[in-house]
Amino acid sequence: xxxxxxxxxxxxxxxxxxxxxxxxxxxxxxxxxxxxxxxxxxxxxxxxxxxxxxxxxxxxxxxxxxxxxxxxxxxxxxxxxxxxxxxxxxxxxxxxxxxxxxxxxxxxxxxxxxxxxxxxxxxxxxxxxxxxx
Numbered sequence: 001x002x003x004x005x006x007x008x009x010x011x012x013x014x015x016x017x018x019x020x021x022x023x024x025x026x027x028x029x030x031x032x033x034x035x036x037x038x039x040x041x042x043x044x045x046x047x048x049x050x051x052x053x054x055x056x057x058x059x060x061x062x063x064x065x066x067x068x069x070x071x072x073x074x075x076x077x078x079x080x081x082x083x084x085x086x087x088x089x090x091x092x093x094x095x096x097x098x099x100x101x102x103x104x105x106x107x108x109x110x111x112x113x114x115x116x117x118x119x120x121x122x123x124x125x126x127x128x129x130x131x132x133x
Contacts, residue, residue: 001028001057001079002056002058004027004028004057007032007056007057009030009033009120010032010033010034010117010120010121010122010125011033011034011035012035012088012122012125013036013037014037015037016035016037016088016089016090016096017037017038018089019037019043019044019087020035020036020037020038020044020087020088020089021035021036021038021044021045021046021049021085021086021087021088022034022035022036022049022084022085022086022087022088022109023035023046023049023050023053023082023084023085023102024082024083024084024085024109024110024113024114025053025080025081025082025083025084026080026083026113027057027059027079027080028079028080031113031116031117032053032117033113033117033127034049034052034053035049035088036048036049045104046085046102046104047066047070047072047104047105050072050073050082051073054073054077054080057079057080059077059078059079059080060077060078061073061074061077061080062074062077066104066105067104067105067106070104072104072105075105075107082105083107083110084098084107084109084113085101085102085105085107085108085109086098086099086100086101086102086108086109087099087100095126096125096126096127097127097128097129097130098114098127098128098129098130099129099130109129111129114127114128114129
């Protein structure tokens, strides 16, 4: 595993089309947040974001069937735990809203993780959980 102090705690895309997704995870008890916009004419999956994050951190992980029956990284490993996932939406006021869920992982946005992450958010960025748009 790499030195976690060398990793960004929060990574956000430049734009937020309707199907942008996010994950919330702890690595060695430290909060991390990743969001990704879908490439043109494709979908982005929570498992893709998780795989990229774990590879970035140098964490080995096991794979198994998720709630949807696909093979994905498991939610909890020796050094990490996926704690929240869903869709990220930017409203007309520029607020970043977290909503919906991850069917594959059976997770929704996690408020405690957002509180733990608050001190690491870039200036001017606020994440908020919302039940719907």
